Every structure is written in structure tokens, then in C-alpha cells.
Amino acid sequence: MGRVIKKYRTHIMALAAVLFVLLPQALGQRNPQVLIETNLGNITVELYPDEAPVTVDNFLTYANGGFYDGLLFHRVIKDFMIQGGWLFYQDGQFKYYYTNPPIINESDNGLSNLKGTLAMARTAAPDSATAQFFINHADNLFLDRANAADGFGYCVFATVVSGMDVVDIIANVPVIPTGFSEAFPDAPKVEMEDVSVLPCDSVQCSDFNGDGTVNFADLALLSSYWLDDAGCGSANDFCSGTDLNYSGQLNAVDLNMFANNWLETVTAD
Numbered sequence: 001m002g003r004v005i006k007k008y009r010t011h012i013m014a015l016a017a018v019l020f021v022l023l024p025q026a027l028g029q030r031n032p033q034v035l036i037e038t039n040l041g042n043i044t045v046e047l048y049p050d051e052a053p054v055t056v057d058n059f060l061t062y063a064n065g066g067f068y069d070g071l072l073f074h075r076v077i078k079d080f081m082i083q084g085g086w087l088f089y090q091d092g093q094f095k096y097y098y099t100n101p102p103i104i105n106e107s108d109n110g111l112s113n114l115k116g117t118l119a120m121a122r123t124a125a126p127d128s129a130t131a132q133f134f135i136n137h138a139d140n141l142f143l144d145r146a147n148a149a150d151g152f153g154y155c156v157f158a159t160v161v162s163g164m165d166v167v168d169i170i171a172n173v174p175v176i177p178t179g180f181s182e183a184f185p186d187a188p189k190v191e192m193e194d195v196s197v198l199p200c201d202s203v204q205c206s207d208f209n210g211d212g213t214v215n216f217a218d219l220a221l222l223s224s225y226w227l228d229d230a231g232c233g234s235a236n237d238f239c240s241g242t243d244l245n246y247s248g249q250l251n252a253v254d255l256n257m258f259a260n261n262w263l264e265t266v267t268a269d
């Protein structure tokens, strides 16, 4: 695949140069979604890059890097929230990985800590969130910036789109106090076995310019970003949606997905 792409790269780029000027403003594709597979069932969440660009970028970086795989929900308080993304359990011991540096608190984005939303956990310092997050298990409006006692509150960046029944199951697991959590679910422990970013692999996802068909104009858009080599960090618009797997990079994986979708369209016609 790589060799074929290299061979045609020059042609693709030339085509892009011709067609790019004709392109309308590209429409954003669907928001990224992340699948959290736990030992008690699956939860799918939709992220909000427009409202919380830094926080979504941060979350995707951890998810794409496999950071969350094997981590526990270690603090579970029914009718409040379930929190995870810090500890794992191995050889009879609790352990943790070092995180990336903390991020700014985007809690002024207008999103509210309603039941089923995800927000970043943090210390007493407003801009201290790293990897830990929680899923609200009630409408926790007192966590919003507008109502927060400390004037900052907690940044909502995603919402559960399927698997709230699993969130309910987790919230109802019996808990015990431990040194690192006043409410640790120990029997069973609740583990995120695999956390994966879901690629945007429908035909609609490859209609980058939103004109209703997958064609050369879309290929040109993809090519123009590829040629740019600037990366497609999720803090922007995922290269106008051409970063189909939300990896932060545009490469043969995205082109392959695009080609398959294009073929699907042609076959359907």
C-alpha cells in the first residue's frame, strides 16, 4: 500500500493543487468517539473538540497511546460519579504510570456536569488535570464553573452515547475505603480493559466537503493536508475531518479508509 501511495503521490499532489482552489469550506466530520470496554460492559462516549479542544486533544492522546488500557475505576460514588484513569492492579499491588503535564481548565465552555457527561478530575489547583476523568452519575451542577465554590469547577468534554446501563452497574458495585479512595470498588474491581478511539469509517465520513458524494474533491482535500505534513492535532478540526481515525496524523491509514469508502460509493452507484 505504501509503495503504491508513493508512486502516485506526485499525481495526487498535482491534482490537489488544481482542485483545492475550487473547494468550498470543508464541513467538520462527526465528533470523535471512544469505546471504553470494561469488565462489566462497554461504554461509548462522544467527545466535544469544539467546546474543549485542549481537553479532547489530551484525552485522545492518552487513549491513542494505550494509557488507559488496564486502568481501574478507583472511586465510585453512586448518584455522584465514577472516577478512573489513574491506578492499575498487578501482582497484588496498586501501581500507576507517569502522566503527561497537566492541562488548562476549559470549564468556561458552557457545558454542564449533567448525568452521563465526562469531566476531567483535578487537584485543588484549577489547571491540574492530567489523565483522570469521571463520568457524572447525577446532574452535578455545583461542579460547573458558574456554580463552583472555587470559581473554576470541572471541565466537561464528552458525554456517554451508549452504555449508561453499564455506568449504572459500575456505580452500584460495593465499595470500601482505602488509602487512595474513600470509595474503592474492590469486589469486583472495575477495569477499563481496552480504551480505543473509534475511526470514522462510514461513507459519510469520507465526504469531507459535505457535497453528498465521495469524489476527487475529497481526495484533493485529503491530499492537501497530507502535503502540508503539519499534523492534524485534535485541537483543530482533525484536518477538516480527513484524519479519519483521529490519530493526530494523516497517513496511509486514512487514505486506505477513504479509498474503501470511495469504492463503496462507486459500487453502490
Ligand SMILES: [Ca+2]
Pocket (backbone or CB within 6 Å): 206, 207, 208, 209, 210, 211, 212, 213, 214, 215, 217, 218
Ligand atoms: Ca464530497
Ligand SMILES: [Ca+2]
Pocket (backbone or CB within 6 Å): 243, 244, 245, 246, 247, 248, 249, 250, 251, 253, 254
Ligand atoms: Ca490518521
